[in-house]
Amino acid sequence: MKDTRFLIHFLILLLVQVCIANFFRLSQYVMLSILPAMILLIPIKRGTVAALFIAFATGLAVDLLSDGLTGLNVLALVPVAFCRLGIIRLVFGDEVFARKEDISIPRQGLWKMSVAIIMAQSLFLIIYIWADGAGTRPLWFSGLRFAASLAGGYLLSLLVAGILAPERTGVARR
Numbered sequence: 001m002k003d004t005r006f007l008i009h010f011l012i013l014l015l016v017q018v019c020i021a022n023f024f025r026l027s028q029y030v031m032l033s034i035l036p037a038m039i040l041l042i043p044i045k046r047g048t049v050a051a052l053f054i055a056f057a058t059g060l061a062v063d064l065l066s067d068g069l070t071g072l073n074v075l076a077l078v079p080v081a082f083c084r085l086g087i088i089r090l091v092f093g094d095e096v097f098a099r100k101e102d103i104s105i106p107r108q109g110l111w112k113m114s115v116a117i118i119m120a121q122s123l124f125l126i127i128y129i130w131a132d133g134a135g136t137r138p139l140w141f142s143g144l145r146f147a148a149s150l151a152g153g154y155l156l157s158l159l160v161a162g163i164l165a166p167e168r169t170g171v172a173r174r
Contacts, residue, residue, distance in 0.1 A: 003043070006043065006164060007032070009163050009164055010038060010060065010132050010164065011166070013034060013160060013163065014038070014058060014061060014062070014086035015035050015036055016034065017033065017035055017038075017062055018061075018062055018065045018066055020032050020033075021033075021062060021065075021066035021067070021068060022036070022067060023065065024064075027035075027146050027148075028145070029141075029144055029148045029149075030032060030145070030148045030149055030152050031074075031122055031125075031128065031129075031132075031145065031149045031153075032124075032149065032152050032153055032156060033121075033128075033149070033153050033158045034153070034156050034157055034159075035058060035059065035073060035077050035080075035124065035152070036077070036080045036117070036120035036121045036123070036124040036157065036169050037061065037117055037121070037153075037156075037157035037160040037161060037164075038119065038160060038164065039051060039054065039055050039058070039077060039080050039081050039084060039120070040080070040084055040087065040088075040103075040116060040117065040120045041102070041103065041160070041164040041165050042054060042081075042084070043102050044096060044100060044102055044103070045152055046095065047085075048081070048082060048084070048085055050080045051081040051082075051084050051085075052078060052081045052082060054081065055074075055077045055080065056074055056077075056078055056081075058073075058077065059073035059074035059075075059076070059077040059078065060073075060074050060097050069128070069132065069164065072128060072132060073128070075127060075128075075131055076124045076125075076127040076128035076131065077159075078125055079126060079127060080120050080123055080124050081122075083120075083123060084120070087116055087119050087120060088103060088116065091112050091115050091116040091119070092108050092112060092116070096108075101118070102165055103165060104161070104165035104166070105158075105162065105165070109125075113156070113161055114158075116162070117154055117158070117161065118150065118154055120157075121150055121153045121154055121157060122146075123151060123152055125146050125153070126146070127151070129142050129145055129146055130142070
């Protein structure tokens with residue numbers, strides 16, 4: 001049941017990302033993406049190989065359904081999936097793996113979740129902006145685009161974390 005809920009929310013957020021990519025172009029300096037947070041919040045029991053396939057399929061779906069360069073989201077998202085467990089281990093420690101629990105804001109706290117989201121977003125944006133500019137844009141432009149996109153993406157990713165990993169109450173769910 002928990003996996004079904006996660007899958008439904010993940011697919012809805014995928015459609016939200018497609019809408020963001022197609023209809024919410026704020027400026028040339030801001031590229032909003034919730035994809036890194038979606039990949040980061042894949043349940044821990046799904047290993048790296050599964051996360052890589054999910055990231056590839058998710059990035060390809062966004063690339064094909066939006067009007068961007070095909071393959072750009074795949075190129076930037078697959079390394080996030082590859083580094084996902086490393087980011088989780090670095091930020092949250094080995095206890096998460098020992099207890100086999102998924103990460104969430106109520107369990108790990110806003111500060112640690114923010115650090116993990118910023119790490120995932122940064123990796124995604126560095127690759128995305130580098131590949132999108134392909135050496136044709138000046139460094140100041142890429143830096144400004146990175147900072148503005150990181151700020152916007154971080155705020156949206158906190159909402160994603162609340163949707164994909166909601167707060168658990170003391171009452172057992174059936």
